[in-house]
Amino acid sequence: xxxxxxxxxxxxxxxxxxxxxxxxxxxxxxxxxxxxxxxxxxxxxxxxxxxxxxxxxxxxxxxxxxxxxxxxxxxxxxxxxxxxxxxxxxxxxxxxxxxxxxxxxxxxxxxxxxxxxxxxxxxxxxxxxxxxxxxxxxxxxxxxxxxxxxxxxxxxxxxxxxxxxxxxxxxxxxxxxxxxxxxxxxxxxxxxxxxxxxxxxxxxxxx
Numbered sequence: 001x002x003x004x005x006x007x008x009x010x011x012x013x014x015x016x017x018x019x020x021x022x023x024x025x026x027x028x029x030x031x032x033x034x035x036x037x038x039x040x041x042x043x044x045x046x047x048x049x050x051x052x053x054x055x056x057x058x059x060x061x062x063x064x065x066x067x068x069x070x071x072x073x074x075x076x077x078x079x080x081x082x083x084x085x086x087x088x089x090x091x092x093x094x095x096x097x098x099x100x101x102x103x104x105x106x107x108x109x110x111x112x113x114x115x116x117x118x119x120x121x122x123x124x125x126x127x128x129x130x131x132x133x134x135x136x137x138x139x140x141x142x143x144x145x146x147x148x149x150x151x152x153x154x155x156x157x158x159x160x161x162x163x164x165x166x167x168x169x170x171x172x173x174x175x176x177x178x179x180x181x182x183x184x185x186x187x188x189x190x191x192x193x194x195x196x197x198x199x200x201x202x203x204x205x206x207x
Contacts (some may be wrong), residue, residue, distance in 0.1 A: 030086045034088060034090070035087060035088045036087065036089070037085070038052075038054055038085050040082075040085065041082055041083075043059065045078065046179075047174070047178065048063060048177060049061055049062060050077055050178050062085060062087060063101045068105065069104040071107065076178055076179050077178045077179055078111050080112070081107050082107075083105055083106060083107055084105075085106075086102065087100050087103060088103065118167070118185075119167060119169075120167055121164055121165070121166050122135035122136055123162060123163070125143060125161065126161045127145070131148075132145065132149035133146060133150065134146065146182045146183065148183050149184050154186070165190050166189070167187055168184070168185045168186040168187075169185055170185060
């Protein structure tokens with residue numbers, strides 16, 4: 001029994017992130033470790049970094065990682081947000097900033113979120129990556145990337161680039177990353193479209 005308890009704690013310590021075993025650090029704690037606090041406006045949001053403007057138009061590229069905390073925790077960044085960022089900017093051997101990495105990002109003033117509304121009819125694009133595909137919506141002139149795309153198609157519905165489909169989806173804060181993501185719930189035939197038969201294999205890139 002004692003051996004099982006030891007194995008359990010070894011497993012627990014190996015699976016819990018290091019920060020989970022530590023206290024939450026205050027802004028003063030971070031400053032005492034060489035960090036600093038800035039208030040800035042979000043200009044561009046990427047998956048693992050974001051650009052902000054502050055101090056009379058100066059732009060800064062800030063990186064995030066799995067340890068970065070967002071406040072509130074159920075929100076992510078959007079262009080125009082006013083944020084307070086606790087960050088570290090260590091110098092390298094050339095006396096240049098190696099990277100600007102955020103410890104925490106607090107949304108002080110939330111910009112208006114404008115997302116494409118569901119459901120919507122769009123054209124399946126050639127774009128494709130590991131997490132999903134993309135759909136072009138001509139009425140709003142936007143190419144939107146979706147996660148969980150092909151898994152949401154109706155049974156026996158082949159997806160073909162250039163064809164129209166009716167997409168139902170939701171927008172959620174990214175589980176990994178700084179922004180929001182579109183996640184498909186269902187993909188149906190669009191009225192008036194001709195689709196491949198269930199026995200015809202059609203590559204997403206049309207080959």
